[in-house]
Amino acid sequence: MKRFTFFGGKGGTGKTSCAASCSLSLAEQGVRTLVVSTDPAHSLADTFDRPIGYEPVLLRPNLWGLEIDAEVEAKKYTDSIMKKMLHLVSATIVDEIKRQIELAYLSPGAEEAAIFDKFIELMESAGKDYDAIVFDTAPTGHTLRLLTLPRVLGVWIDHLIEKRQKARKLMEVAARYDRALAEQIAQDPVIEVLTARRDKFSLAGKILTDTENTVFHFVLNPEKLAVLETGRAVDLLKKYGIPVGGMIVNKIIPAGAGTFLEKKRLSQEKYLREIRERFAEGPVIELPMLEEDVQGMDQLRIISEKMGALCS
Amino acid sequence: MNRLLKKLKKGWELIALFHQGAFLDRRMAVVRKEAFDINDNLMLLLFGDFIGIPNPMSYYMLELLPLVADELAPWERRIQNRRFILAEKGAQYDFDT
Numbered sequence: 001m002k003r004f005t006f007f008g009g010k011g012g013t014g015k016t017s018c019a020a021s022c023s024l025s026l027a028e029q030g031v032r033t034l035v036v037s038t039d040p041a042h043s044l045a046d047t048f049d050r051p052i053g054y055e056p057v058l059l060r061p062n063l064w065g066l067e068i069d070a071e072v073e074a075k076k077y078t079d080s081i082m083k084k085m086l087h088l089v090s091a092t093i094v095d096e097i098k099r100q101i102e103l104a105y106l107s108p109g110a111e112e113a114a115i116f117d118k119f120i121e122l123m124e125s126a127g128k129d130y131d132a133i134v135f136d137t138a139p140t141g142h143t144l145r146l147l148t149l150p151r152v153l154g155v156w157i158d159h160l161i162e163k164r165q166k167a168r169k170l171m172e173v174a175a176r177y178d179r180a181l182a183e184q185i186a187q188d189p190v191i192e193v194l195t196a197r198r199d200k201f202s203l204a205g206k207i208l209t210d211t212e213n214t215v216f217h218f219v220l221n222p223e224k225l226a227v228l229e230t231g232r233a234v235d236l237l238k239k240y241g242i243p244v245g246g247m248i249v250n251k252i253i254p255a256g257a258g259t260f261l262e263k264k265r266l267s268q269e270k271y272l273r274e275i276r277e278r279f280a281e282g283p284v285i286e287l288p289m290l291e292e293d294v295q296g297m298d299q300l301r302i303i304s305e306k307m308g309a310l311c312s
Numbered sequence: 313m314n315r316l317l318k319k320l321k322k323g324w325e326l327i328a329l330f331h332q333g334a335f336l337d338r339r340m341a342v343v344r345k346e347a348f349d350i351n352d353n354l355m356l357l358l359f360g361d362f363i364g365i366p367n368p369m370s371y372y373m374l375e376l377l378p379l380v381a382d383e384l385a386p387w388e389r390r391i392q393n394r395r396f397i398l399a400e401k402g403a404q405y406d407f408d409t
Contacts, residue, residue, distance in 0.1 A: 078374065085378040093381050100362060104374050107361060113371040153369055163354045170347035174340045189379045197372060 001031060001312065002215045003126055004133050004207065005245075008233065009219040010226050011139040014250040014287075017294040017303060018219050019136035020047045022311035024297065025304035026132050027063035029312060034064045034130040036122060038115055038146065039138035042067040049296055056129075060297070064130070066122075074105050074114040112142075116149055120204045140233050148240050150205035157198045164191050208242050215245035217310060218279075222249055222271040231278060246283040246310050249275055254288050285310065355380070355387045363388065 007019040016037070023035035034056060037044040044067055045052040048059055054069035078101050085094055104110060126133050137143040168188060208214055216237055220226040230247070237244050249272060253265040276284055285307055294303065304311060358380075361370040377384075 074371075077371075081374050081377060085381065088378045089381040093385070097377055097381055097384070101374055101377065104370055107370045108366070109368060110371040113369065153372075156368065160354065160357060163350060163357070167347045167350040167354060170343050170350065174344035174347060176340075190376060193376055193379065197375070 001026065001132055002245075003131070003213040004123065004135065004215070005311070006135045006137055006143075006214075006216040007219055007248075008137045008140060008143050008216060010221075010229050013219045013221050013226060014248075014294070015219045016043045016047050016136050017300070018217070018248055018250070018307065019134050020044065021294075021300040021302075021304035022307060023063060023065075023132075023134040024060070024300045025307070025311045026134070027060055030062060032062050032064075032129070032131045033134060034066060034122070034132070035059075035134045035136065036065075037067045037136045038119060038143070039136065040070060040111065040115075040142075041138075044136055047295065047300070068115050068118045070111040070114040071105075073118045074110060077114065077117065078102075078105070112146060112149070116146055116204075119146070120200055123204065123207050140229055144233060144236055147208055147237070147242055150201040150208065151240060154198060154201045154205065157194055157201065161191060161194050161198065164188070164194065209240070211243040215243050217245045217248060219248045219250055220275070221251045222268040222275065224271065227271055227274055227278070234279070244282060246285055247275060247279045248285045248287060248307065248310070250287045251289040252286055257289075283309065352387060352390060355383070356391065359384070363391065 005019075005022060007015045007022070009015050016039075019035055019037075023033045026033040035044065037052075042052075044065055048065060050059065051057070052059075052065040052067050054067060054072045056064040056066045059065045081101060082094075082098070085097065089097070122133060137146075168191075218230050218233065220230045234244050252272065253261050253268055255265065257265060272286070287303060287306055290299075292299075294300065356365070357367075358373050358376060359367070359370075361367045362384075367373065
């Protein structure tokens with residue numbers, strides 16, 4: 001069993017169903033499992049057929065569900081900043097800055113950042129409250145950005161710390177004959193905050209690239225676009241050192257489905273062969289197209305049996 | 313003996329003070345200016361989005377706000393009134409002495 005299992009892939013391929021059945025199978029093996037949706041357009045609740053919110057909800061024995069709500073997380077974050085502000089800053093400035101903080105949520109990247117923060121928090125909590133966390137991620141582009149954030153932002157923040165330290169060093173030189181100034185710059189909370197942030201990023205990076213505990217499975221359909229996109233995503237994950245697990249090929253049309261679908265089935269077979277060749281490094285699991293939507297525990301159980309080794 | 317020691321000490325303090333005023337202060341002012349400049353640039357990287365320069369992590373920079381809130385208004389004033397960069401830079405080197 002891996003501690004962190006991610007399911008990713010193109011939109012509509014069946015990520016949520018796979019993540020749900022995987023978490024169900026883990027829970028039934030007695031593993032305390034949390035299934036988390038990081039997709040802003042959540043569908044976990046629909047799959048389990050019961051409401052799930054931004055706090056963990058007990059779905060079955062040993063199985064909890066959670067849908068990350070970027071807005072709620074951002075609110076929590078800004079509230080904590082406001083609270084800190086009231087201790088440190090005079091009232092007139094607070095008003096001015098309140099506006100800036102409220103605007104900040106609208107800035108590009110804020111939603112992603114809020115989701116990412118929650119994401120780190122959850123990963124840190126693994127091992128305490130839960131033995132395993134299954135992530136149902138957003139369609140490829142969004143998720144890749146999320147997973148590669150620690151590396152990118154880590155570099156950026158390193159640069160900021162360096163600059164601040166340089167300024168401090170010069171100040172120290174200037175303050176050699178000025179005791180008041182020396183005392184003022186002796187401790188620098190800005191560097192402390194930046195360093196804490198950097199540590200958080202590097203922790204996330206460490207967890208994501210840990211082959212022992214983390215695995216990223218792709219869910220795809222036997223279609224041209226899905227194969228191409230998955231290929232690119234696999235390359236990118238490898239570049240960033242995130243371990244890639246299996247390929248789950250979903251919605252394969254079974255033989256004898258009728259003349260209308262026969263042609264489609266033949267083209268799918270071609271892509272299936274391509275998938276088997278191209279992603280031969282990990283297991284390739286093939287799931288048939290079902291007559292009905294996947295909903296409820298019984299159907300999830302059928303899928304999880306087929307996924308077998310990926311979720312045990 | 314004791315009185316002599318006291319007088320010597322006092323004299324030395326005066327010499328040190330004169331030395332600081334005559335030679336060091338000017339030099340230190342240059343260093344201090346440089347430090348403030350670097351800090352201003354850093355603020356630009358941290359809170360550039362306040363004056364319209366997009367920042368990839370403005371969301372994460374919010375947590376620094378309480379710490380630098382007091383510096384923010386003067387910084388904005390300084391950065392927006394920077395009309396003569398050359399003159400500003402030139403002032404760092406004492407061309408007039």
